[in-house]
Amino acid sequence: MDAAELYRVCLRRTELIKDLNAFISIQKEFKPHKQSNQNSSRLHNIPIAVKDNFCTKGITTTCGSRMLKDFVPTYNATVVERLLNHGATIIGKCNLDEFAMGSGTVDSIHGPTKNIWRSNIAYSIDDQEVKLPADWRISGGSSGGSAVAVATGTCFAGMRKPQHTTPLLLHPIYQKWQGRGIKKMALGSDTGGSARNPAAHCGIVGFKPTYSTVSRHGLIPLVNSMDVPSVLTRSVSDATTVYGVICGRDSFDSTTVATDTRPEKPLSIDPVQIRIGIPMEYHPSGLSEEVLAAWELVAGIFEKAGSSVKKVSLPHTKYSISCYSVLNQAEVASNMARYDGLKYGFRPHEGTSVESLYAETRATALGQVVKARILAGNYFLLQRNYKKYFEKALKVRRLIVNDFLDVWKSVDILVTPTTLTEAPSLSEFCKLDNRQQCSSEDYCTQPCNLAGCPAISVPVRLSANGLPIGIQLIAPNYKDFFLLAVSNWLENKISFPKLKLIDDMIK
Numbered sequence: 001m002d003a004a005e006l007y008r009v010c011l012r013r014t015e016l017i018k019d020l021n022a023f024i025s026i027q028k029e030f031k032p033h034k035q036s037n038q039n040s041s042r043l044h045n046i047p048i049a050v051k052d053n054f055c056t057k058g059i060t061t062t063c064g065s066r067m068l069k070d071f072v073p074t075y076n077a078t079v080v081e082r083l084l085n086h087g088a089t090i091i092g093k094c095n096l097d098e099f100a101m102g103s104g105t106v107d108s109i110h111g112p113t114k115n116i117w118r119s120n121i122a123y124s125i126d127d128q129e130v131k132l133p134a135d136w137r138i139s140g141g142s143s144g145g146s147a148v149a150v151a152t153g154t155c156f157a158g159m160r161k162p163q164h165t166t167p168l169l170l171h172p173i174y175q176k177w178q179g180r181g182i183k184k185m186a187l188g189s190d191t192g193g194s195a196r197n198p199a200a201h202c203g204i205v206g207f208k209p210t211y212s213t214v215s216r217h218g219l220i221p222l223v224n225s226m227d228v229p230s231v232l233t234r235s236v237s238d239a240t241t242v243y244g245v246i247c248g249r250d251s252f253d254s255t256t257v258a259t260d261t262r263p264e265k266p267l268s269i270d271p272v273q274i275r276i277g278i279p280m281e282y283h284p285s286g287l288s289e290e291v292l293a294a295w296e297l298v299a300g301i302f303e304k305a306g307s308s309v310k311k312v313s314l315p316h317t318k319y320s321i322s323c324y325s326v327l328n329q330a331e332v333a334s335n336m337a338r339y340d341g342l343k344y345g346f347r348p349h350e351g352t353s354v355e356s357l358y359a360e361t362r363a364t365a366l367g368q369v370v371k372a373r374i375l376a377g378n379y380f381l382l383q384r385n386y387k388k389y390f391e392k393a394l395k396v397r398r399l400i401v402n403d404f405l406d407v408w409k410s411v412d413i414l415v416t417p418t419t420l421t422e423a424p425s426l427s428e429f430c431k432l433d434n435r436q437q438c439s440s441e442d443y444c445t446q447p448c449n450l451a452g453c454p455a456i457s458v459p460v461r462l463s464a465n466g467l468p469i470g471i472q473l474i475a476p477n478y479k480d481f482f483l484l485a486v487s488n489w490l491e492n493k494i495s496f497p498k499l500k501l502i503d504d505m506i507k
């Protein structure tokens with residue numbers, strides 16, 4: 001199979017999952033990326049999907065909002081450019097909560113993205129057809145579209161030589177393509193769990209790197225101090241490959257740092273030498289019994305392999321959601337000020353004054369969640385409230401950072417739940433307001449963003465309802481490849497069941 005045929009296969013799959021609403025736009029024509037040494041590229045002509053808050057040159061980038069429904073960037077985000085320079089091709093842009101403000105991918109102008117698990121799309125698990133009644137579940141968010149794209153095999157990333165023999169359960173003709181190991185991959189972003197949360201709900205790997213190791217240039221900002229371009233894949237080795245391509249200093253992003261963390265060869269680990277911490281505070285009242293059982297399973301795997309496993313404390317975790325909410329909304333208020341109807345984006349009409357133009361543009365083009373966060377953020381930043389809310393939140397953030405710094409003195413890896421439950425039903429989730437949704441879904445994930453730590457969600461098992469459960473691993477800042485090596489070891493011990501679309505169109 002040549003590259004163009006592989007691309008056509010991926011396009012057919014986007015048609016099969018159209019009801020899931022994972023893609024905002026699809027590039028129907030195969031456009032191979034020209035470079036000087038294509039045959040040595042790790043991602044040569046492999047289709048990838050990109051979350052629709054990354055700028056893509058010549059391709060509409062909407063952020064799931066009416067405000068940017070016709071915005072076509074003139075440049076690529078740095079992470080996109082680096083993937084293209086390694087030979088990848090963009091098959092489409094993926095759905096998200098408006099401006100990435102959500103944890104379910106239910107607040108997009110393009111409509112909600114639905115999970116493949118328990119959907120009405122025909123699929124099999126380990127080659128056994130699933131016959132459960134359809135029960136629409138959320139895909140997680142805000143990178144839900146990217147997660148569904150990866151879970152259903154509509155986008156890929158690749159390597160010249162597979163690093164392991166774990167079957168990816170692709171159609172046999174994929175595995176024959178030029179002898180390559182074909183990988184599934186999409187770009188997402190993570191501000192408080194936006195990649196790890198949908199990864200857990202969709203049964204894939206979601207990796208958030210250390211803040212500052214990956215450029216944010218061209219990622220339309222939500223919270224500058226927490227946004228991290230992230231990777232969604234079907235295996236940890238795939239995430240390692242893609243991270244190796246996109247990480248590194250960027251002259252367009254002054255917050256990136258030059259780090260000598262990329263190993264010359266894949267890291268191997270000795271579990272006996274690893275100290276595992278189990279944070280007591282990551283056991284809130286809403287934690288389901290099945291997630292708790294999965295958490296205990298992973299701890300038991302490490303303990304059986306000879307790792308030191310002990311309980312640890314991160315005492316300020318309970319304040320993390322409130323701290324995150326204040327800082328998030330304050331930065332949102334600042335970042336969203338650029339959408340005024342003057343230079344670019346939606347404009348309802350010329351208006352009778354600058355003030356009326358601003359007001360009508362934002363009232364018409366922004367959703368309720370976005371407007372609520374802008375109002376709250378501006379309230380927190382008022383002179384009379386600044387010290388009471390914003391300054392205090394910064395101090396609490398420092399306490400949370402110190403909790404992580406203290407715990408790294410005694411452990412190497414933290415193991416926690418990713419989400420508190422399996423993916424909720426779409427109908428039940430939408431009954432909650434955005435604050436309630438995020439408080440529940442992001443409880444275990446957003447402290448890492450406050451501290452900048454790298455974190456990854458690895459799928460562990462299926463619930464009694466046939467839905468994935470993911471477990472999160474966290475490492476000290478700039479220990480990304482160590483975290484990936486430990487996660488790869490764990491993944492190989494678990495053998496999570498693999499989902500495959502039942503596709504009669506591909507013979």
